[in-house]
Amino acid sequence: MFDQERINDIQNMIGYTFKNQELLEQAFTRRSYSMENGGENNEILEFIGDAALNLVAVKILREEFGYFNKKKQQNPNYYYRWETYESTFSSDKDEGQLTEIKKRIVRKSTLADAIDDLGLQNYLIMGRGDRKKHVEQSNSTKEDLFEAIIGAIALDTSWDINTIQEVVENIIDIDDIIGSDEDSYIEEIQNWSLKHYDVLPDYSVCNYLPSEMNFGTPDWASPNSMWTLMHSSKRGEFDSNTKYASLLALEDIPCWFIGYGHSKNMAREEASRLAYEYLDDQNRLWTIQDEIENPCKKMAVNQLEILARRGYFSLPTYDFYEEYDEDGNPIWRCECHISEEDIYYWSTASSKKDAKKDAAWGMLKHVLDMEEN
Structure with missing residues (x-):
């Protein structure tokens, strides 16, 4: 029922190429069609996708807000040498806060809006009854489709959680959901940018470990690179727990802001704090x-x-x-x-x-x- 052009269109929109393209077609096939014409529908894929999406949401929150504490211990073979190792696990958010953010990621309106933004509901394969009722316009139908797509990808990748996460983040604006969590410098800067220029600020985030060479990371992430000398920037501090660096650029502001943190969100928060303080000093905050x-x-x-x-x-x-x-x-x-x-x-x-x-x-x-x- 899906020709190759339609399959390619969908794959380009979600950012994933199926090895088994029949799974993609199944994800778009409603029960009403299979009842009339036989074959499989997307209900079992919805079930699998729901579980996969919950797992991905927890993984995203772990990366955004969680980190391992580091400790030092003496190397038994070298009296004067100490080694750093990861010990207990901590989070910038408590269980209740993490639960609320996770709910926002996986709730019906989030999934339905993501499908609606891409227009994927228009590719649904439906029976006569569904077509007559225009069920493709329902948020529940769009939510089911989102979960079925994720379930199909989970099976096609043999549960490659990183690939599933990439697709979820391609379709859903995770940063926007997390950034709206509470009063923060991120929210302040987002509101400032929207009020002044009607666009969200541009953040870049990368891995950065102070004790390693960090091959392949952007020049801006290192405080000792030529980039620092060539660009006007304000930079935060980093310590042994640093794992990420974030670069923030604002419209019409001749300065870049670079923050470090043990989570992606903390790095963005630090970059936003630097930007907020700069705008305050320049009397450019929106009051x-x-x-x-x-x-x-x-x-x-x-x-x-x-x-x-x-x-x-x-x-x-x-x-x-x-x-x-x-x-x-x-x-x-x-x-x-x-x-x-x-x-x-x-x-x-x-x-x-x-x-x-x-x-x-x-x-x-x-x-x-x-x-x-």
């Missing part, structure tokens, strides 16, 4: 004041909400109280409060709308640190 181009009383309610939805603080609350003047006319008092602030801003007006607008304007000037007129 809350940059979010609102023209603060004004007329738009104060909406502008406060914009800042809240961008994560600067929680949504403001407004409390209203009705009072009356000497002539019995209603006067509205509005109090604006943000839970992260220890201050209330209030205003009175003949209408609730104007009282709310004035109270919001007072709070907006406060959070933007604007001088009172």
